[in-house]
Amino acid sequence: MADYKGICCNRCHRVCNTATFIYITATLSTLALLHIFNVTSRMDTIFTLSKKMNSVVSQFYLKNGFANDSKEMEVFIGNMNEKTKEASTTSLPSGRNAPRFTTYTTKTRVLPSNIKKKVTTDEKERPLNCSSCFLHNYTYVLNNENICKPTDRSSAIDIIVLITSIHANSEKRKALRETWLSPTLKNGGNFRYVFLLGMNLNKNLQVALETESATFKDIVQEDFIDSYNNLTLKSIMSFKWASTYCHNAKFAMKTDDDMFVNLPGLKQIVLKHEKRLQSSLGGQCRLNEGPIRQKGYKWYVPKALYPQPKYPGFCSGTGYVTSMSMARKIYEVSQHVPFFYLEDVYIGLCVHRLGMTVISLPGFNPVRVPINCNYKNGNVITSHHFDPKLLRDVWGLKCNNTVF
Template sequence: MDCSCSTFVIGICFRCGISADKSRTAISLCAKVFIWTVFCVVVVTLVSAYIISHLQMYLPSLHSATRSNVRDMILEIQVRNTTVLTPRPDACEACFSHNFKYVIDNNVMCKLYNDSQEIDLIIFIFTTHQHQQERNAIRQTWLNCTNKNKANIRYSFLLGEVPDENIRKLVEEENKIHNDIIKEDFVDTYQNLTYKTMMAFKYAITKCPHAKFVFKTDDDVWVNIPGLLKVIQREKMTLQTAVGGACFHGANPHRNLDSKWYASFQSYPHDSYPGFCSGTGYVTSNNVVNKIFEISKNVPFFHLEDVYVAICIRKLGYRLHKIAGFNNIRPSFDPCLYKGDNLITSHEVPPEMLISYWNTTCTR
């Protein structure tokens, strides 16, 4: 406390009839309070700055909680670790275990309804809780061939967990109607799509092992199922050791922080990816899915799921197989193209457009 402040305090004490000794004691006490206040403010400021600047570094996945209120509390604050302190290794020993618990588990999705029935294809569609309109549009259009999961083609919408109880309840009610949702208790974020992929693969090999082929796509994609089945029939031997789709054999990590596909040097310390097949739509055999799931235990987590699948494919000695007709963009609409044999997938097709496309016939 400076001299002018001390003089001011002594003056006030004198006017109030307080002795000089007591005045000095008051000054000493004020000084101590002032110093401790400044110290606490500095500490709180530094700690807050540290927490804010490092918050994005901590994204541990949500594990099962026995009580819903505990789960909600954890979900509100959890984020997945996208930036690690040391560069991500290329291999590890049992470092990546997909040990999440089912929140919604529809065992009937791969049920066989007679002794001669087979499942040629199971389709996994990545979605989010809020996208009910997208799911309904897909159910009304290109999924109608599944006969509500009783035909030789089966499907499921895939979700992680969210903290909003109202949204969760809406999804639970939706599932009671359609019985076509699978959900585990990892946090449902873009950074956790690799967990969603492993959930799909685990489901395919444990609950639908009799399915011959597996197709992964998103809820904003037009899928030409008849065309896809023709591709599978034509490429069935190749897909025993390959993943097929809109595949790219050369790609570099995005180092720009503003990019949706940003990957830090620590999370991926190489200058190029081993290629990838766009997550907007790729197909493979259940055999490959089984092998990917097994080898993933020794492949460190990487948040871009299609790149992670490609990393596993390379370690298996398998390959990425580019197939004409798979698009990670939206080609101009022509009903004869979209319903013919030359287009399998089209990306970024909103619900209204999807229904409109479906209801338009080819007149040539």
């Protein structure tokens, strides 16, 4: 045992003497310094990747319709970058080897390039009027120009139905074609329709949309980002397209892809109010609404964006109708009405700028009406919040004295 202990001690002494310890420590310190310099030399690359990551995150929010979270995203990303900057400046070397820092602020709301101001809750006061400040200079990505061409079955068009939609809602579009759009005779009758969309960053969804457009020839798309806060762009797009490619229609109706619309009943209503609709917008309209000032609400509007206590009259964006001449005038005057992200209010602002009015029409409902035979006898013109199954259930109702 004594011999064994002696051998161990002798070996420990040879390995663990002071000189060897100093040598190992110096070697490890040198390796650590080399590692630090290597990390430092790569910091520019790291921050470039950080910038790209911020961009990807913001585009993800756009693609999924979280445009209302722009302010929170800006604060979150900004704080992340500031914290990274503080940590880096205190731990990395200075001088020529020090990394260059940039704080990147990501905004998820994408607005037209020709709008000078970005619409945020802390910006300067929005003007009430302007001159050529809101030009709708977007390019058609998909455009089925022949939707309103005369056919053997119909040379006249009573109503063009402008339906806002998004890429992911292909099943909703399919259900609409199979139910209340049936009277359009696949865009060959007195009623015509078109689905209107913006851009989506998902390439697979875009390819699917292009295939759907080639199959049904009923889709129009412009190159702005599709988001809730850009619904105003889509509404102006609809009137622009209608007045350009469907000017032979007598009336234009704007609605959404989660709506039920009774087209024969709609025709009866517009013919009854034909004269008034030459100078007005009709639907479920509100004449005495004011901005919601409580933060946290979906339709919150700060005074900087709209200082007045009341909006001019406007109709629910779920469905409104007007004459083609009015649709053209609304599109033309919109370039002189500063952007406002609540699309139904914005269209009301355009009508007000024209010196025209809005009128309430019977049967237009911004909510879902209880399911019964009123859907088929003309008492219900529009009803909201329909998925494909419910839509088919209503379409299959067995009733007497129906209009379709």
